[in-house]
Structures are given as structure tokens and as C-alpha cells.
Amino acid sequence: MISYFQDYVTIAAVLGFGLFLVVLLLGVASVLRPNKPYAEKLQTYECGVDPVGSGWSQTYVRYYIFGLLFVIFDVEAVFIFPWAINLEKLGYFGLIEMFVFIFILLIGLIYAIRKDVLKWE
Amino acid sequence: MTDVLVKVGFLALAALNGAIIFTIMDVKGASWMQRRPGPLHVGLRGFIFPLAEILKFVQKEDIIPTEVDRPVFKWAPAYVMVSCVALFAVVPMSPTLVVADLELGVFFALAISSLGTIGVLTAGWSSANKYSLMGGLRAAGQLIAYELPLILAVVGVVIQAETMSLVGIVEKQIEWGVPFVVGGQIVGFLIFMVAATAEMMRVPFDMPIGESELTMGFMTEYSGIRFLIFYISEYMNMFILCAIASTLFLGGYHVPLLPTEWVNFYGPVVLLTKTAILGFILVAVRWSQPRFREDQLQNLAWKILIPASLINILVTAVMKVGF
Numbered sequence: 001m002i003s004y005f006q007d008y009v010t011i012a013a014v015l016g017f018g019l020f021l022v023v024l025l026l027g028v029a030s031v032l033r034p035n036k037p038y039a040e041k042l043q044t045y046e047c048g049v050d051p052v053g054s055g056w057s058q059t060y061v062r063y064y065i066f067g068l069l070f071v072i073f074d075v076e077a078v079f080i081f082p083w084a085i086n087l088e089k090l091g092y093f094g095l096i097e098m099f100v101f102i103f104i105l106l107i108g109l110i111y112a113i114r115k116d117v118l119k120w121e
Numbered sequence: 122m123t124d125v126l127v128k129v130g131f132l133a134l135a136a137l138n139g140a141i142i143f144t145i146m147d148v149k150g151a152s153w154m155q156r157r158p159g160p161l162h163v164g165l166r167g168f169i170f171p172l173a174e175i176l177k178f179v180q181k182e183d184i185i186p187t188e189v190d191r192p193v194f195k196w197a198p199a200y201v202m203v204s205c206v207a208l209f210a211v212v213p214m215s216p217t218l219v220v221a222d223l224e225l226g227v228f229f230a231l232a233i234s235s236l237g238t239i240g241v242l243t244a245g246w247s248s249a250n251k252y253s254l255m256g257g258l259r260a261a262g263q264l265i266a267y268e269l270p271l272i273l274a275v276v277g278v279v280i281q282a283e284t285m286s287l288v289g290i291v292e293k294q295i296e297w298g299v300p301f302v303v304g305g306q307i308v309g310f311l312i313f314m315v316a317a318t319a320e321m322m323r324v325p326f327d328m329p330i331g332e333s334e335l336t337m338g339f340m341t342e343y344s345g346i347r348f349l350i351f352y353i354s355e356y357m358n359m360f361i362l363c364a365i366a367s368t369l370f371l372g373g374y375h376v377p378l379l380p381t382e383w384v385n386f387y388g389p390v391v392l393l394t395k396t397a398i399l400g401f402i403l404v405a406v407r408w409s410q411p412r413f414r415e416d417q418l419q420n421l422a423w424k425i426l427i428p429a430s431l432i433n434i435l436v437t438a439v440m441k442v443g444f
Contacts (some may be wrong), residue, residue, distance in 0.1 A: 003383070007223050008221075010220060011207070011223070013125045013128070013129050014129060014132060014210045017132065017133065022198065022199045022202050025346055029180075032179050032180050033180055033345060035183075036178075039187075042186050043187075044186045044342065045341060051251075054249070057251070059254060061258060062258070062264035063258065066266060066423075069423075070268070071419075074268070074269070077276070078272060080276050081228060081279060081285065082421050085283055085284065085285065087280055087283070088283060092442060095442045102206075102435060105431070106244060109254075109427065112423075118424070
């Protein structure tokens with residue numbers, strides 16, 4: 001149990017190190033870099049030409065159905081991993097169970113493809 | 122405490138050197154594969170140019186446009202960097218040379234790697250720039266689409282190894298005598314590599330950046346040090362995903378026929394060699410393939426890779442239970 005928590009302390013330290021690296025780079029740069037802002041420089045760059053209209057406009061988020069499908073399959077993956085580890089013990093029962101599970105999901109995916117919701121245009 | 126510090130120090134070494142070596146490989150690879158000179162002047166025929174690059178970026182002005190959402194814009198690179206660095210924690214260089222041998226190793230790696238998506242999406246969205254927004258949305262759509270084949274391809278390996286710890290997976294391959302790529306996971310390996318290339322947003326999957334259509338995609342408004350952070354993270358990500366692929370599929374720190382008692386000595390060399398070979402393949406693909414179109418990319422993920430990886434799981438399971 002102790003070593004279990006020890007591992008996650010290490011992970012927390014690693015995440016801390018990642019953040020430290022970012023702060024270090026930003027800190028070093030803030031000492032060394034020049035800073036001479038003026039209005040034209042601070043304009044949105046876009047493609048080099050002066051931007052037309054504002055960047056804050058309404059946009060059609062195309063992949064929102066993809067997002068829903070992603071959640072379904074991601075949760076499925078969470079279910080599959082424990083099954084995958086214990087497959088030897090579960091034997092044929094587990095195998096048939098997972099066949100049914102994946103088959104239902106595949107039908108869902110085929111339905112989505114047939115309904116053309118996966119078109120990106 | 123010192124224990125943890127030593128581990129983090131080792132990780133810092135691996136992460137930064139990995140990123141620098143892969144940068145050199147990519148740029149030098151470009152000059153060998155195409156007719157361009159590449160870096161020639163800094164150091165040994167240009168081989169230490171990434172150091173000069175870092176010095177250059179550190180001295181550049183960090184322009185933050187007035188339109189942007191400042192706090193979000195400023196911290197977006199941190200998400201990407203932290204998620205890349207955290208990936209290094211679970212990859213074993215030898216049975217003992219590993220920062221944290223988690224029991225949920227593979228699961229942790231897949232979970233933490235998807236944290237980077239937030240950084241990319243917020244970077245695109247907070248820039249107040251139409252091209253960046255488009256790049257960010259493309260990136261989010263692409264990263265979630267290719268996350269799934271990546272996860273599902275790994276399930277095949279987990280079924281064969283019966284463990285999610287990366288050290289456990291390598292030990293299982295040593296026990297088998299052959300790496301999993303030979304022992305039935307060849308389809309899984311191919312799916313994993315394609316999906317990993319898309320996760321790195323490298324050519325032919327670089328629509329989020331697509332410099333000929335979107336200037337620089339979600340990174341357009343970034344300059345100076347924050348651009349450098351994105352840049353380093355990209356190569357760190359490339360290095361570590363290649364290392365994970367070689368651990369899961371190619372036998373990690375061991376090659377068949379070498380004595381296992383000496384694994385602590387040759388382990389790191391073997392793993393780095395495998396990583397470099399995979400990296401070289403990615404470089405070769407980058408400098409010889411054209412870019413996909415956005416809808417082709419989505420079709421490849423949803424209509425080919427995901428069904429293929431589900432079938433791969435079923436076939437692996439049948440082989441496991443039946444034989």
C-alpha cells in the first residue's frame with residue numbers, strides 16, 4: 001500500500017517538474033527578451049494582412065457528434081481494460097460476453113456511418 | 122525524498138535530450154531526403170543547432186495581441202508541456218530504471234496524453250483569430266478521433282500480457298521469447314503507429330497546423346518562448362510515443378537471445394535504438410508524404426481504424442482463450 005502511494009507521489013513530482021520547466025523557460029525569457037509593444041505589433045497576426053472583422057465570432061463546431069461518439073467509445077475502453085487483464089480467468093464466458101458488447105457497439109458505429117453523421121464538410 | 126528527486130532528474134535528462142535528438146534527426150533527415158542544405162553552421166556541421174535555437178527563442182519578444190483572452194492564451198502551452206513530460210514517467214529503460222512503475226501504467230499513459238488536447242484547443246480558441254480557431258477545432262476533432270484506435274490497439278497487448286504495468290508487459294515479452302509484434306499484434310502495432318502519428322500532429326496528419334492553409338494553425342499568434350514550448354513538446358511527444366510503441370510492441374529494453382542477467386546494462390541502449398528506428402520511420406514518412414484532407418482523416422479513423430482495432434481485440438481474445 002505504501003509503495004502504491006509512493007508511486008503517485010512520484011507522479012505528482014513529475015507533473016510539478018513539467019510545470020516548473022514551463023515556469024523556468026518563461027522566467028529566463030522574461031529576463032532576456034526585449035519588450036517594445038506598440039499598437040500595430042499587438043494586432044492579431046492572422047495571415048499577415050490586417051484582420052477583417054473580429055476573431056470572436058460564432059463558429060459551427062462540426063465535431064460535436066464525434067465528441068458524443070468519442071465519449072461512448074472511451075467509456076467502453078474503460079470497461080474493456082479490466083476484462084482484458086482477467087480474460088484467462090473468465091474463459092469462454094468472458095469471451096462471449098465481450099463479443100456481445102463489442103458487437104452492439106459496432107452496430108452503433110455502422111448506424112452512425114449509414115446515417116451520415118460522420119461526414120465532415 | 123531524495124529518491125523522488127533523483128527520479129525527476131533522470132526524467133528531465135531523458136525528456137530534454139530526447140526532444141533535442143529528435144529535432145536534429147528531423148531536420149537533418151529533411152536535408153538528406155530532400156535537396157535542401159539544412160542546418161550547417163552551428164557546431165559540428167550543424168548538429169548542435171537546437172541549442173542555438175533555444176537561445177534564439179529565449180531572446181525573442183513575446184508578443185501577446187490585445188484581442189486575445191490573456192490568461193487562457195498564456196497558460197495553454199503549459200498543458201501541452203506537462204502532459205508530454207508526465208508520459209516519460211512510466212516508460213521503463215530497464216527493469217529498475219523507471220521513474221514510476223505504475224500498475225495502471227498503460228492506462229495512465231493514455232489518460233495523461235489526452236490532457237494535451239485541452240492545451241491545443243484552448244490555444245486555438247483564445248487567440249481571437251479565425252485561422253487559429255479553425256486549427257484548434259481541427260486539432261480537437263483529430264485528437265479525439267485518433268485517441269480511440271490508440272487505446273483500442275493497446276487492449277490487444279494488455280490481453281496478451283495480462284497486466285497494464287509497462288515493466289510487466291516487457292517481462293511477459295521476455296518470457297514469450299519474441300516481442301508481441303511478432304507474436305500476433307502486427308495489426309495492433311500498425312494501428313498504434315498510425316494513430317500515434319496523428320496524435321503527434323505530424324505529416325501526413327498535420328491539418329491542425331497546415332502551414333499552407335492556416336498560416337500556423339493554433340500556434341499562429343504565439344511567438345518567442347511560448348512558441349518554443351509548443352515546439353519542444355511536439356518533439357518530446359514524438360520521442361515518448363515512439364518509446365511507448367517500442368515498449369509495448371517491440372519488446373522494450375530487451376531483444377531476443379541477449380542474456381537477461383545483463384538487462385540493466387544494455388536495456389537503455391536497446392530501448393533508445395528501437396525508439397530511434399521508429400522515429401526515423403516517422404521522419405521518412407514526414408518528408409515523403411503529402412497531407413491528408415480533413416474529411417479523409419476523419420474517415421480513416423472512424424471507418425477503418427476503429428473497426429479494425431475492435432476486430433483485432435476480438436481475434437486476440439479468441440486466440441488467448443481458445444489456445
